[in-house]
Amino acid sequence: MLKVSAKDAIYIFEPEMSPAASVKPGEVFKVETSDCFCGQIKSEGTLCSEIDFDRINPATGPITIEEAEPGDTLAVEIIRMDLADHGVAVTVPGEGLLGDSVERPSTKIIPIRDGKCLFAGLSLPVKPMIGVIGVAPEEGAFPTGTPWSHGGNMDTKDIGPGATLYLPVRRPGALLAMGDCHAVMGDGEVCCSGCEVAATITLRTSLIKGSSRKWPILETSEGLSVIVSGENLDSALSEATSEAVDMLKAGLGLSWEDAYVLSSLAMDLRISQLVDPKKTVRGVIPIKVMSPSRLFGNLSYRGD
Amino acid sequence: MLKVSAKDAIYIFEPEMSPAASVKPGEVFKVETSDCFCGQIKSEGTLCSEIDFDRINPATGPITIEEAEPGDTLAVEIIRMDLADHGVAVTVPGEGLLGDSVERPSTKIIPIRDGKCLFAGLSLPVKPMIGVIGVAPEEGAFPTGTPWSHGGNMDTKDIGPGATLYLPVRRPGALLAMGDCHAVMGDGEVCCSGCEVAATITLRTSLIKGSSRKWPILETSEGLSVIVSGENLDSALSEATSEAVDMLKAGLGLSWEDAYVLSSLAMDLRISQLVDPKKTVRGVIPIKVMSPSRLFGNLSYRGD
Numbered sequence: 001m002l003k004v005s006a007k008d009a010i011y012i013f014e015p016e017m018s019p020a021a022s023v024k025p026g027e028v029f030k031v032e033t034s035d036c037f038c039g040q041i042k043s044e045g046t047l048c049s050e051i052d053f054d055r056i057n058p059a060t061g062p063i064t065i066e067e068a069e070p071g072d073t074l075a076v077e078i079i080r081m082d083l084a085d086h087g088v089a090v091t092v093p094g095e096g097l098l099g100d101s102v103e104r105p106s107t108k109i110i111p112i113r114d115g116k117c118l119f120a121g122l123s124l125p126v127k128p129m130i131g132v133i134g135v136a137p138e139e140g141a142f143p144t145g146t147p148w149s150h151g152g153n154m155d156t157k158d159i160g161p162g163a164t165l166y167l168p169v170r171r172p173g174a175l176l177a178m179g180d181c182h183a184v185m186g187d188g189e190v191c192c193s194g195c196e197v198a199a200t201i202t203l204r205t206s207l208i209k210g211s212s213r214k215w216p217i218l219e220t221s222e223g224l225s226v227i228v229s230g231e232n233l234d235s236a237l238s239e240a241t242s243e244a245v246d247m248l249k250a251g252l253g254l255s256w257e258d259a260y261v262l263s264s265l266a267m268d269l270r271i272s273q274l275v276d277p278k279k280t281v282r283g284v285i286p287i288k289v290m291s292p293s294r295l296f297g298n299l300s301y302r303g304d
Numbered sequence: 305m306l307k308v309s310a311k312d313a314i315y316i317f318e319p320e321m322s323p324a325a326s327v328k329p330g331e332v333f334k335v336e337t338s339d340c341f342c343g344q345i346k347s348e349g350t351l352c353s354e355i356d357f358d359r360i361n362p363a364t365g366p367i368t369i370e371e372a373e374p375g376d377t378l379a380v381e382i383i384r385m386d387l388a389d390h391g392v393a394v395t396v397p398g399e400g401l402l403g404d405s406v407e408r409p410s411t412k413i414i415p416i417r418d419g420k421c422l423f424a425g426l427s428l429p430v431k432p433m434i435g436v437i438g439v440a441p442e443e444g445a446f447p448t449g450t451p452w453s454h455g456g457n458m459d460t461k462d463i464g465p466g467a468t469l470y471l472p473v474r475r476p477g478a479l480l481a482m483g484d485c486h487a488v489m490g491d492g493e494v495c496c497s498g499c500e501v502a503a504t505i506t507l508r509t510s511l512i513k514g515s516s517r518k519w520p521i522l523e524t525s526e527g528l529s530v531i532v533s534g535e536n537l538d539s540a541l542s543e544a545t546s547e548a549v550d551m552l553k554a555g556l557g558l559s560w561e562d563a564y565v566l567s568s569l570a571m572d573l574r575i576s577q578l579v580d581p582k583k584t585v586r587g588v589i590p591i592k593v594m595s596p597s598r599l600f601g602n603l604s605y606r607g608d
Binding site: 089091096097098101102106108117119120121122124184185186187188189190191192193194195233234237238241242245252254256257258259260261262263264265266267268269270271274289 | 393395400401402405406410412421423424425426428488489490491492493494495496497498499537538541542545546549556558560561562563564565566567568569570571572573574575578593
């Protein structure tokens, strides 16, 4: 099985990138990822001031998906995540929602044992997620720490094993890359850090031809989420609502007005992260209200 | 069993209010509530322009809780909600996150049958909730449509059967009132309306002496949520994070710094509503991370 090495990493998503590997649709493969600090933090004595910030948020790849063409949707099924035996969390003055109250940088090494993160005397159940995942944008250069419509640093805790992420293909071969895994994180990522961890991700991709949408969409057992980033929180929330209403209108054949009311009754607007250069939210439509085949039509590869 | 009539309703939460009824701590009682339109919408032909907006968001009460004194916490256990056989939803130009796209007011009557809301060809499972619930504030006059630290129009979908709401007692007798029930609503209430419904609520209150906190706190099987409203979304989110960190610090005996990191790892910041005069969010701490007895100490009335 192909395993893409964490040594092959990018720090910018841009239209032209040299592929590190190539896979066929339907092929199962592995991707090794460094933690968001590129492994620079070795102990709690490592302070943020010692870190080379040119090596933050590495994304392993890019990986060419054969046959992927602009206008397609790339379905990325996250099969499994194997985590390192410890993670890292930091606080930094000025960073996070309460950054003004942080007096000095601090680093916490968090052991991971038997599926639990051990922190502050508590055992938090591991819930692995991928913080950075995306494809080549149509234009522009997006640092891997920034989320936008190509994906990137969406820091959405539902992007984990069992979920399928639908990304809009903008460039030939899609050019998929990912990193910044967390062993556990709450919605908001309020102190600017989850439990940052190196991981090996097992994936399978599929192509839905000619069905590209504007923003990434995530399928979980719970719901179908449109993941939207904005310059500020209010603009992200309005755009997520607008996209969710359009999805309900298109997928269920509703009037815009009925889709708007339905979104108010049944869709949850949730916060993904508040601490990256853009803010990320998601509109979660229950899977019983709308399945992905309603939206994308052709999911024949998985029998829907 | 005492049943407080919906005819006894307030439209403003203020320090001095004439009680409509009185209950003892531990007593089970019922509260009848009108829908948020005070039952003025009889058919889909009723437009918002015909509604008397002086009769919006009635809250049944106020109800004196015997022995309640300023500084106590009032625990309100929501035992059961019996809903009318239909609800109402509206769209209004300029209202809600996509109000600029709403061309004309519209009214939807939503039948409720066998635990489902029937709308747009879908059957949405009923998830009853109380939109407006609060006590007398220490000072000021808060219209029932406005949420703040006394409670009020928090429009938080988790305030339903099985949940316990902890409200800060600010005035003798607490003076509890409630209304604006919804049969179903998504986080955000994006079009400005849930499935608005008349209901009869069955409740039991208890007093936790001398343990008052700043904002309402909700206990569900999932978590302990601090419910915070703000002039804008960003201020509400920062305040909710600050409160949650203080709760973790006090309840678990952590340093502020560890509590901040823990909130980033384990707390979800969620949106309650974005469409009232203030915005409401909640910081949800998993119940396995912190139980209410950690926070309030004395919950002897229920054996914790």
